[in-house]
Amino acid sequence: MHGMRTEQISTGIADAVLFDRRFWILRPLLFSTRADVRAFLRERGAGWIDDPSNEDMKYERARTRRQLSADTSAQKDIRAAWAERLALSFGGAEWLDRHFTLHRGLLGRVLPDGLRQDRAVLDYALGRLTAVFGGQPFAPGRAHMERILAFATGSEPGRMTAGRVVFDLRRDGLYLTRESRGIMPLLLPPGEAGVWDGRFYAWNGLSTSMVVEAADPHAPSFLWPQGFARGMSQESSAPKSLGAGDASRIVESITARTRGGWIPVTSLGSSPSTGMRERMHHLPKAAWKRAVASAPALTAEGAPLSEEFVRRVDLTPYFAPFDRFLTRFDFIFANRLSAVFATAPYARPPLRSIDGKTI
Incomplete structure (x- = not known):
């Protein structure tokens, strides 16, 4: 059915799927026929219930299933697609x-x-x-x-x-x-977890509610000190890429505890390493400014979190697909x-x- 609607490879239902990064669901009977299953049940004296919609040709899946059952090459085609x-x-x-x-x-x-x-x-x-x-x-x-x-x-x-x-x-x-549009804030009560913007998993280890929202390059936050925010906003007078003159404002790394270990959280330092300067030197300023605007910023009771409180928050990338x-x-x-x-x-x-x- 998927193959009739798209040019992409159609594999049918997967025989193994991982849910929430935790549970594997395995489907060992995908290539067992209905007759095989019924014969197995008869041998053991077990009954079954038939769903009448499986035989109702007004449903596309019933028509497609009948076509596939008559096609001896269907199983080979699916394995080739896999x-x-x-x-x-x-x-x-x-x-x-x-x-x-x-x-x-x-x-x-x-x-x-x-x-x-x-x-x-x-x-x-x-x-x-x-x-x-x-x-x-x-x-x-x-x-x-x-x-x-x-x-x-x-x-x-x-x-x-x-x-x-x-x-x-x-x-x-x-x-x-x-893109910077449509990034909605996420409110997390103490001890609660959630996914922000489909891109970051966050868990609140604080004793108060916390908000995850898009970093504002025009306002201070734990991610973006006020001086750097002003510098980033002056696009018309700034160079097209981050050069040596911007070295004192290059993004540095602090760490936050995450469910999978330790990952870098975007922040700023006054003395960036030589390696960081070299890596950031050629980034287009406009592209990096958009990236800044999409970064997660953490606040509690209307104030940016300090580094001490950031360490009580689990924050890690989340892959929506x-x-x-x-x-x-x-x-x-x-x-x-x-x-x-x-x-x-x-x-x-x-x-x-x-x-x-x-x-």
Whole structure:
């Protein structure tokens, strides 16, 4: 049914799915026929209940099921599609290693050569990165992806927005950031957890309620001291990229406890390291400013949290297309993405095969 609606690879239901990064759900009977199941039950004297809608041809799934049952090649086609999806996941993971860099967990960059790779792999990887940076559970649909790919592989620098993501194409690559519109605050009572903007998991370890909201580059917060906010807002008089003159205001790292260990949380220091200066020196100012505006800022009782209180908060990247529902087809790519964002790896499937079938 999915294959009749899209040109993307259709695999049918997955035989292994990870929910909430915690529970693997395995489906060992996908290739067992209805006759097999009924024969098994008869042998044991067990009854069953038939759903009459399964035989009602007014339903598309009933018509499709009947067509598939008459097609002896259907099982082979699905297994071939599974292999192709796994190959795309592996290819996308390699593409991440070779062609993608992440700056401070907020600004992604695809190197120019990465935009000239195999179209199917680029479609797969860029679509899922779009979902991650946009905080969306699904990659953009076919029409939107065609538009994104046409822009990304074009020769003209410029910007476009799709899937809540700003794509900024420059000579040194394609930059991805969350667009600044539509970022809603998240109120967390003491001891409560939630997902902010589809991009960050947060747990409140304070004794008071906490708000997670978009950092305001024009106002002070624990992320952005007032002096730097003013400097970032003066775009007309500022250079196009962060140069040596901005060295004293380059983003430094503090740490916050997270469910998966320790990850960097964007903050500012007055004495950035040489390595940090070198890494940040060539970032386009406009792209980095958009990234700043999409960063999480934490407040309690209307005031920014101090570093001491920040350490009582769990804050870690959340991958909307994978952290709730991850099929084994996407496992390789998602796990590599976790490494890129320095988060905990996904739990591996507990079994490699079920009833002789590899999963």
